[in-house]
Amino acid sequence: MKQPDDQSKWATASQEPEPSTRRNFLARAAATGAAAAAMGMLAQKTEAQTAAESAGANGCEAGVAPLRPPEIERCAALPATRADFSAKPMTGAQLFANLCKDEELAGFFLCPGNYSIANELAQVGIPTFGGRTEGGMCAMADGFSRASNEVVACSGTEGPGFCHMTMNIAAAHFANTPMLVLASNGTMGAEDTQTFLQFMQQQPVTSSIRKYGKRIIMPTRIYEYGATAFRQVRTGVPGLAHLDFPRETYAMTFKDASEVVRMFNKNQYRSDTRPAPSAKELATAVSMITKAERPVLVAGHGVYWREAYDVLLKTAERHEMCIVGSGPTRGHVPDDHRLDGSRSTSALMSADLVVFVGQYLMPAVGDYTFPVGVPTIRVHPEQGDLGHNWPVDLGIVSDEKLFLEALGNALPNKKRAAWVNEIASAKKKQDEKELATVQTALGYSQSTGLLHPSTLCKEVHDFLYTGSIDPKQTLTGYGSNLVGAHAGRWLRGFRPGQEIVTYYQFGAMGPDLAMMIGSGAAIQAGLGPQKAYKGAPTLVITGDAGMGFTLMELDTATKYRIPVICVVYNNNCWGMHFTAKQTPKAEQLYMFQENIRYDKIAEVLGARGEYCKTQEQLRDALARAYKAAEHENASTLINCQGHKDFSLSDKYPGMGGFGPEPGVRAQMH
Amino acid sequence: MNSHKGGAVSHAAAETRRGPRRRQPQAADWSNAPAQVLTRYAERGVFRSFTAFPQSGSRAAFCMRWHKDRYFDFIVDGTLKTIRVPVVLPNVAPRSAMHRDYRQFLEGFQGGELPVHRSIDQRKCFLKCMNRLGSLSIVVEVRDGDYAYATEKLLAVIHETYLLFLQLGGYADYMVQHLGANPDWGK
Numbered sequence: 139m140k141q142p143d144d145q146s147k148w149a150t151a152s153q154e155p156e157p158s159t160r161r162n163f164l165a166r167a168a169a170t171g172a173a174a175a176a177m178g179m180l181a182q183k184t185e186a187q188t189a190a191e192s193a194g195a196n197g198c199e200a201g202v203a204p205l206r207p208p209e210i211e212r213c214a215a216l217p218a219t220r221a222d223f224s225a226k227p228m229t230g231a232q233l234f235a236n237l238c239k240d241e242e243l244a245g246f247f248l249c250p251g252n253y254s255i256a257n258e259l260a261q262v263g264i265p266t267f268g269g270r271t272e273g274g275m276c277a278m279a280d281g282f283s284r285a286s287n288e289v290v291a292c293s294g295t296e297g298p299g300f301c302h303m304t305m306n307i308a309a310a311h312f313a314n315t316p317m318l319v320l321a322s323n324g325t326m327g328a329e330d331t332q333t334f335l336q337f338m339q340q341q342p343v344t345s346s347i348r349k350y351g352k353r354i355i356m357p358t359r360i361y362e363y364g365a366t367a368f369r370q371v372r373t374g375v376p377g378l379a380h381l382d383f384p385r386e387t388y389a390m391t392f393k394d395a396s397e398v399v400r401m402f403n404k405n406q407y408r409s410d411t412r413p414a415p416s417a418k419e420l421a422t423a424v425s426m427i428t429k430a431e432r433p434v435l436v437a438g439h440g441v442y443w444r445e446a447y448d449v450l451l452k453t454a455e456r457h458e459m460c461i462v463g464s465g466p467t468r469g470h471v472p473d474d475h476r477l478d479g480s481r482s483t484s485a486l487m488s489a490d491l492v493v494f495v496g497q498y499l500m501p502a503v504g505d506y507t508f509p510v511g512v513p514t515i516r517v518h519p520e521q522g523d524l525g526h527n528w529p530v531d532l533g534i535v536s537d538e539k540l541f542l543e544a545l546g547n548a549l550p551n552k553k554r555a556a557w558v559n560e561i562a563s564a565k566k567k568q569d570e571k572e573l574a575t576v577q578t579a580l581g582y583s584q585s586t587g588l589l590h591p592s593t594l595c596k597e598v599h600d601f602l603y604t605g606s607i608d609p610k611q612t613l614t615g616y617g618s619n620l621v622g623a624h625a626g627r628w629l630r631g632f633r634p635g636q637e638i639v640t641y642y643q644f645g646a647m648g649p650d651l652a653m654m655i656g657s658g659a660a661i662q663a664g665l666g667p668q669k670a671y672k673g674a675p676t677l678v679i680t681g682d683a684g685m686g687f688t689l690m691e692l693d694t695a696t697k698y699r700i701p702v703i704c705v706v707y708n709n710n711c712w713g714m715h716f717t718a719k720q721t722p723k724a725e726q727l728y729m730f731q732e733n734i735r736y737d738k739i740a741e742v743l744g745a746r747g748e749y750c751k752t753q754e755q756l757r758d759a760l761a762r763a764y765k766a767a768e769h770e771n772a773s774t775l776i777n778c779q780g781h782k783d784f785s786l787s788d789k790y791p792g793m794g795g796f797g798p799e800p801g802v803r804a805q806m807h
Numbered sequence: 808m809n810s811h812k813g814g815a816v817s818h819a820a821a822e823t824r825r826g827p828r829r830r831q832p833q834a835a836d837w838s839n840a841p842a843q844v845l846t847r848y849a850e851r852g853v854f855r856s857f858t859a860f861p862q863s864g865s866r867a868a869f870c871m872r873w874h875k876d877r878y879f880d881f882i883v884d885g886t887l888k889t890i891r892v893p894v895v896l897p898n899v900a901p902r903s904a905m906h907r908d909y910r911q912f913l914e915g916f917q918g919g920e921l922p923v924h925r926s927i928d929q930r931k932c933f934l935k936c937m938n939r940l941g942s943l944s945i946v947v948e949v950r951d952g953d954y955a956y957a958t959e960k961l962l963a964v965i966h967e968t969y970l971l972f973l974q975l976g977g978y979a980d981y982m983v984q985h986l987g988a989n990p991d992w993g994k
Contacts (some may be wrong), residue, residue: 432924483975487923487967503853504874507974510966511848537964560922571975619991645992716980719988787980796982796992798974806992 201644204744206697218263221236223394226343230360231255231388233398235262237364240404241316244288244665247279247656249302251295252322254388259291260496267659267695269652272299276306276319277649277688281656283315284467284638285613287443288663289371291318296336302381302568304343305646307378309653311347312643314439314468316376318367319344323382340382342460349377357390362400369408374519376443377500413519415544419534422495423515424548426532430491432557434479434508436800438538441497445667446539447634449767450495451475453546458554460561462486462800464497464807466642469631469667473802474609476558480801483507485564490556491515496538499643500527501807507798517541538580553694569792571794572627578792579631580753582784588751589778591621591707592793597753598679598705599628601760611674613661615640617650618681620713620785623794625679626803635667640678641805651704654678655691658700661769675701682708685736692773696744701767702774703760706736716786733779740775748776765779825836837885838867840954845869848962849852875986881961888949889964890957896943898985905981909943910936912972916964925963932957934964 213600220239221232235258238246246264247254249272260266269275272294279292294303300321310317324337341351350370354363360383367379377711392398400407415423427433437450441463447470460479462473471478479486486507489594494500494516500523515532518524524533534541579592603609609630615638618627621639631637638657640650654676664672685706697704715728738746756778763774783789797803838853842859854871854954865885873879882891901907913936916927927934933948949957973982982988 415965483973485973488922490924504966504969507970508963511851511853568975714990716981792977794977795974795979796988798970 143786145729172523172560175500184451195554198660201337202695202722204693206699206744210697213260218261220262221258221694223412225394227391227393229254229258229388230357230383230390230392231258232262233361233392234321234383234388235259235264237361237368238291238331238709240262241289241368243287243291245279245282245656245659246291246293247275247282248293249275249295249299251299252273252293252320252383255320255322255383255413256293258272259293261617262289264291265659265663267694267698271301271688273304273306273649274652274688274691274694276303277309277646277652278656278659278691278694279317279675280306280310280313280315280649281318281615281638281653281658282660283310283641283656284313284653285635285666285668286660286663287445287592287635288319288660288665289316291320291482293320296322296324297338297340298336299740300338300340300343304347304426306649306652307344307380308347309640309642309644309646309649311344311378312499313465314443314480315378316371316378316443317378318371319348319378321382322388323353325385327386329384341380344378344380346382346553347378349375353382353385357387357802358392358397358399360387360390361398365400365402365404365407368404373408374484375432375440376524380700382799392787397482413535413539414540415536419532419536420541420548422532423534425543426491426513426515427459427493427545427549428466428552430513431554432460432488432560433457433491433493434460434462434486434489435493435495436497436506437461437463437471437495438497439467440498440538441465442467442470442496443544444496444537444539445634446496446542447471447667449539449542449546450777451543453549456546457549457552457629458487458649459493459556460489460557462798464572464804466632466639466711467635467637468639469636470634472632473630474632477561479561480804481568482561482564483565483568483798483801485561486800488560493526495541497807499807501799502527503529505807512697543741575792582790583753588781588782588784589707589753589756590790591624591709591780593753594621594705594707594756594778594780595624595628595679597679598625598628598760601757601764603630603632607764610636611671612636613638613654613668613671613674613676613677614655614678615650615654615657617641617647617653617684618707618713619647619678619683620709621679621681622805623797623803626797626805627794629679630802633667643806645805648684649689650680651678652688652691654697655700655702658695658702659698662700675703675764677703677705679705679707681713682710682730682736683712689739689775692740692743692754692775697772699771700773701771703763703767704740704773704775705756705760706775706777707733707780708736708777709784710734713782713785715782729782737775746772746774748774750776751779754788819930836952837865837883837888837949837954838862841869841881841883841890844955844958844962845871872966875982875988877986879965881958883954888952888959890947890949890954891944892961892965893939894942894983895945895968896985898941898981899938899943903936903988905978906938906943908976909972910967912968912976913945913964918959919993925967927960927964928956932960934960 231254241436243264246266248257276292279290281289296301324335338457352363370379461471462479492514513531516530517534521535576596579590583590583593602612610632613630616622618642640653658676661668710732712728718724737749741747750756759776765773854873856872858870860868867883879925931951935946937944947957947961983990
């Protein structure tokens with residue numbers, strides 16, 4: 139795994155207009171890095187900022203518009219420094235920062251607070267991002283990790299900041315994000331005295347939403363517990379570790395290494411060994427798969443985390459197995475692969491064998507669209523989860539990549555023409571049905587003069603995947619209940635990590651924009667599976683309800699020049715207002731002020747704003763937004779005005795039901 | 808496998824107790840085969856719970872807790888050579904669009920639209936859908952005495968009803984209102 143050396147890649151942007159090609163992205167990314175290293179740039183303005191300044195537009199007084207703070211470039215140009223015992227005693231915070239650096243922590247997202255730890259992590263050269271709220275930055279860290287496949291950290295201050303993070307800690311936990319949650323937490327000396335310390339017991343709060351947690355109360359063990367946290371997040375099934383630091387730990391000074399206990403090298407405190415399938419288990423699996431006529435392999439989160447996507451495709455192709463991706467990211471099973479079953483829901487019901495590989499969160503029987511009582515093989519890195527929720531006929535404890543490699547070597551070549559045809563036929567029928575839904579929605583849009591969410595999502599699909607843009611280029615995600623139901627149908631993952639399932643499992647409403655800004659930071663740096671598309675824009679489809687949670691983080695995106703196109707479906711309400719059908723007095727609870735101009739708020743925050751009511755306006759707005767993202771690293775919020783009644787199926791029927799799983803719309807598993 | 812069901816007495820149990828006495832058919836397969844199939848699925852964890860009621864005359868009854876945490880009664884009649892599930896979908900108005908859609912969905916199993924491995928061989932059994940007081944029920948007429956086949960097919964049809972018909976057919980509101988699905992996620 140690699141990590142960027144410093145923060146310069148977020149400090150500047152190319153000013154040269156270029157067409158949207160993968161080659162140009164690579165070239166631009168290289169030039170960006172070189173330029174940033176060479177200069178300590180003053181704050182630059184985007185075209186949007188310049189225009190706002192000169193015109194006094196968007197509520198800004200003439201001559202006053204948001205400016206990127208000069209500290210962004212200035213700090214990026216400064217060398218990273220690592221404390222050691224040679225010059226002066228080290229603090230606990232410095233010891234912890236060195237540990238994070240040695241562990242190649244790829245990114246650190248915080249809202250200021252937990253100052254000693256946060257500042258030392260930045261100083262030691264870990265790419266660090268400061269933003270507006272702890273919750274937003276926690277979601278950003280989660281998104282960064284989901285897109286980059288790297289370990290990440292977020293931080294908040296004491297009780298209030300930590301509490302603000304909680305929703306997004308849970309979202310990260312249920313996505314098995316390898317993340318450190320770091321929070322300062324009062325002093326042990328004043329614990330239980332009700333002194334104004336913003337103190338609370340943090341660990342009980344995360345006890346059900348973490349893999350590992352520890353309040354570090356012995357200063358000499360700060361390194362040891364930090365190492366334990368990294369061991370926990372990186373090994374087995376990845377997960378989240380929460381450390382809270384009383385002042386006595388991070389502020390303690392140590393004269394030399396002898397004062398710190400168990401300060402081992404990472405090669406001693408953890409191991410990279412992985413379990414492999416036994417010969418007998420492998421032979422049984424090969425026999426079951428070979429005998430099956432219609433096998434389906436569900437490639438879960440573990441396939442992505444272990445970067446086993448290439449061997450997955452090789453193995454599936456060799457034996458013509460249907461493959462379906464699952465987990466908090468999509469694309470490790472490409473949506474355009476001939477064996478992909480993610481839009482062949484009906485065909486999945488024909489499976490006569492299901493092989494789960496790396497499915498960290500198992501559905502219950504009946505949650506997945508497979509035949510009743512279908513024989514099942516499950517491959518998982520930890521024995522304790524085999525048989526959980528879904529009965530298994532063969533359980534194999536194995537690393538996902540090692541299993542797929544062994545399986546690929548052991549399986550004979552096999553053609554399954556009838557099965558492949560059935561998958562293709564089901565996909566064709568499902569696609570035709572989705573297109574019919576769009577046609578119905580188009581009628582609704584035309585009759586109301588407002589954008590229906592189905593129309594919106596199909597337009598985004600056509601823009602990203604059927605025009606001049608490389609379909610694999612743009613990183614996407616979606617949130618919101620109403621528009622999300624349509625976005626899942628039309629956003630695509632053609633390569634690993636291309637689509638982030640922001641809702642995954644926990645279903646948190648609102649963090650999607652922040653999460654995708656974090657994902658955007660990963661693609662800007664070209665980390666992990668994003669490497670080939672370094673510098674490409676990120677697009678998120680979300681709803682107006684979600685805007686209440688993380689809209690302010692557009693300031694963070696603009697500050698760091700992370701180009702995010704945020705398409706907001708604005709229906710003036712919480713889409714679930716139909717739940718008040720039988721209690722009409724409650725309907726007002728779901729309403730916002732109508733016609734709120736989120737695009738104008740974006741402009742005030744230094745991003746671009748677009749406002750659309752028709753398909754054609756959206757098409758043009760997307761083109762302008764993408765151009766600005768490519769050429770100025772500018773973010774854009776596209777406010778798409780919809781109608782609150784579009785979520786009422788009695789008035790506007792024909793929009794389909796809940797999303798079947800596994801498949802393109804899967805959010806729960 | 809007998810697991811405690813709890814709650815109200817099921818239709819199956821009531822019908823078994825109250826049903827008219829009929830001459831028991833010669834072949835015992837009419838009760839054994841469904842029992843074996845259902846027990847096998849129960850042991851594989853398909854159902855959350857499963858109860859086989861004591862046989863009564865030519866009737867055998869079973870009850871399982873299954874999709875959407877609902878109880879499904881299976882009533883096998885050895886004289887009529889049928890297997891009946893009285894409530895597959897509740898609260899469906901007779902002659903409603905949903906009723907029509909569901910009939911069409913069921914016809915797909917017998918009309919050659921599905922692959923052979925999912926379709927129903929009409930020489931072996933025949934599927935009928937009825938609406939009784941707003942509940943959609945399915946009756947399978949067993950034509951060749953292969954009760955195991957009929958049971959397997961009936962289970963598959965109900966399974967596909969909940970995973971394909973409802974999920975893909977635009978019945979989100981129905982699932983929320985009548986099956987207790989969460990309006991946000993459908994579960």
